[in-house]
Every structure is written in C-alpha cells, then in structure tokens.
Amino acid sequence: MKIFTRRDFGITLGKGITATTLLGATSIACANGKKPQNKKLGVALVGLGSYSTYQLAPSLQDTEHCYLAGIVTGTKEKEKTWQEKYGIPVENTYNYENFDSIANNEAIDIVYVVLPNSMHADFSIRAAKAGKHVICEKPMAISVAECDAIIGACNKAGVKLSVGYRMQSDPYTKEVKKYVAEKTFGDVHFVSSDAGYISRGNPDQWRLNKKLSGGGALMNMGVYSIQTSIYGCGANPSSVSAQEFSTRPDYFKDTDETITAQFEFPNDAVAHMMTSHNANGNRLKSHCSNGWFELDPAHSYGPISGRTSNGNVISFPHQRQQALQMDDFAKHILMGTPNVAPGEMGKRDMIIVEAIYRFIAEGGKKQMLDLGNMGIVG
Numbered sequence: 001m002k003i004f005t006r007r008d009f010g011i012t013l014g015k016g017i018t019a020t021t022l023l024g025a026t027s028i029a030c031a032n033g034k035k036p037q038n039k040k041l042g043v044a045l046v047g048l049g050s051y052s053t054y055q056l057a058p059s060l061q062d063t064e065h066c067y068l069a070g071i072v073t074g075t076k077e078k079e080k081t082w083q084e085k086y087g088i089p090v091e092n093t094y095n096y097e098n099f100d101s102i103a104n105n106e107a108i109d110i111v112y113v114v115l116p117n118s119m120h121a122d123f124s125i126r127a128a129k130a131g132k133h134v135i136c137e138k139p140m141a142i143s144v145a146e147c148d149a150i151i152g153a154c155n156k157a158g159v160k161l162s163v164g165y166r167m168q169s170d171p172y173t174k175e176v177k178k179y180v181a182e183k184t185f186g187d188v189h190f191v192s193s194d195a196g197y198i199s200r201g202n203p204d205q206w207r208l209n210k211k212l213s214g215g216g217a218l219m220n221m222g223v224y225s226i227q228t229s230i231y232g233c234g235a236n237p238s239s240v241s242a243q244e245f246s247t248r249p250d251y252f253k254d255t256d257e258t259i260t261a262q263f264e265f266p267n268d269a270v271a272h273m274m275t276s277h278n279a280n281g282n283r284l285k286s287h288c289s290n291g292w293f294e295l296d297p298a299h300s301y302g303p304i305s306g307r308t309s310n311g312n313v314i315s316f317p318h319q320r321q322q323a324l325q326m327d328d329f330a331k332h333i334l335m336g337t338p339n340v341a342p343g344e345m346g347k348r349d350m351i352i353v354e355a356i357y358r359f360i361a362e363g364g365k366k367q368m369l370d371l372g373n374m375g376i377v378g
C-alpha cells in the first residue's frame, strides 16, 4: 500500500488545485457555519506583489494549519490568474474598496497584509475591525504611533496579531537563541550583524519613496539587523548611537542608503549593526566569553548556515520559513501556543528605528531606550 504524503497529494492533483486547497475546502464544507476543532484556518493575502507571489502563496501549499483561502488585490487582472492557480472562489476575492466586507466571510480567519509599509496600519486596522486575525508584514508600520494603533485595534476587536518576522520561526534562529539562553559559549560580549543588498533598477520603486516606505535601508533590511542584534545577545538594548552614509545620493534621493548603529545592553554586551541598500550583508556573529557562534547567511529565505567556535556546523533540514511562520501563528490561534512574533515585537523594533533616525537627525546625542522585556519571546 502506498502511503500518500502531503507532497504526493500536491503532485497527484497537480494543476491549480492542491491538497491544501482541497483540505481547506473540505474543512469549510464540514464547518456548516461552525468551525470544527481541526479546521485549517483560511488566510487572505492583501497585496499580490513579489513576496505574496513567490514566497507566501507557495508556502501556503506547505502549511498544515492554514491555507490560502482568499485574495485582496488592487489589480483586476491578477484576480482570475490567482483564482485559477490556487482554486480561490470568486466570493473570497476582494479589492481595496470592498475589502471591509470580508467581515461577512467565514472562510477567512486571517488577513495577511503584504502591502507597501505605509499601508500596513490602515489595512491591519480594517482587518481587525472586520474581526479577522492579522499578520502584518515587516516593518510593522512606519511609526510607533501606527504600531500602537494596530495593537489597540486588535486588542479592541479581540483578534490575534503577528508581524511577518519569518526568522522567528526558523530553526537556526531558535538554535542561537538557545545558545544565548543556556550560555553554551558563556556570556555574550559583542554581537555583529549585517543586513543589506545592492538596490538597482527603478528609482521610483516604493521602497525608495519615503511616503510609501517610511524610510530606506533601515526600515527594509535594518529591522533584521535589529532583530539579530537582540536575539544574538538575548536582551533589548538600553541605548543606541548611529551613523548614516550616502554615496549614491542621485539614486537614493528620498531614503537612507546605509546606516550603522551601536547598541549597549543592560547585560554589559554591546552590538554593532550595518544595514544598507548599497552593500550586501547577511550575517550574525556573537562573540562570547568562551567562544562564538555565527549565522552566515543569517536572514535570507534559506537554507541558513551556521558555525560555532568548537568546530560544529549548525545544520537543519531546509523548510520554507514562511510556512513555519504562518503555521506558528495558526497554532497560536488554534491551540494557544506562544505568539513568536507579537505586535509588541514589531513596535519595539520601530521604537529602535525611530531612535536611530532621531540620533542621526539630532547630530549625535546617544538615545537611551527603556524597553524592559518588550517583544522578547522564548
């Protein structure tokens, strides 16, 4: 007898309708208006750009506890393509104008906001008001005030909120967090973290437009460096200093190109981070009292790679981080497991982002941070 795996189902059914879709549809059919305990949660992606197209939708074919149930798009032509490719019913298809009527759709449990950064708050708040759980892409918003508004709306509506920090579900990240917690290499003294890439192409892209992005490299890749600095050390920083560099002002007219920042931590560790839209960087290294550990690459979609000072290679089978991330959130909703990337984590990172921009704008006054354990998970 052949035992079918999830992947076999996907291959067998092929073209457009995958096992995930069918299993999800089965759950809905069973639901009859009521949600069975074993129901897979329906996810609606808002914004069908490159991240939704090439990462989230394919990952939703690998998830166990949620599935791609709906789409929200401002581009009419994408509707039919996505409906056919993923078996999405017309009634689960929305545009930005009729989006709020998603409140009446029981097939949608989670709204995943994958739009330019300045649109995160508006759509996350509208999703919460519609009674849907929310995943908001990183950076959570373009200001701390917007993060507060999202958190407030989700609390008021009694829905769960998570930030699209896929690295928090990655086994390599969990492993280095364990080293820090268990002091495998002693106390962490210094963390170095880089996250950047060389931006080319359309100078009018939204990432280089401050109104839409909220900022440049720091908003886009910098949040990864902030995150690795924190989990590479095991605590929130107590102060930050920073520097901004501009070598291509003709291209980066409106947003920051390269930023370096230094953190002090209450446990006496210090960290240095670099983020850039004009330099490649993808690394975490923690120097400890009895050795070191590093991830390089540290933030990409994987496979991640890691080493330690005792000669070990950190190695886990490759899994789609986004599938792990969305399943983690679904399990949090369904089973009450910890939220590995709560809204407070996104807000904390935005507090740090604002402190870095303030340091640069004010010309060098060290910014003190009073974060306590905000956003520290596991």
Ligand code: NAD
Residues within 6 Å of the ligand: 047, 048, 049, 050, 051, 052, 074, 075, 114, 115, 116, 117, 137, 138, 139, 164, 165, 166, 206, 212, 220
């Ligand atoms: P993208 O440019 O490929 O897609 C953006 C989508 O938003 C498109 O579908 C576009 O049509 C739509 N849109 C609506 N209004 C728009 C406007 N005024 N200007 C431009 N586009 C508009 O971007 P993306 O790479 O998919 O990024 C979307 C979000 O996902 C961002 O917040 C980004 O930071 C985040 N992201 C996260 C990761 C991750 O690893 N977690 C990776 C990539 C992107």
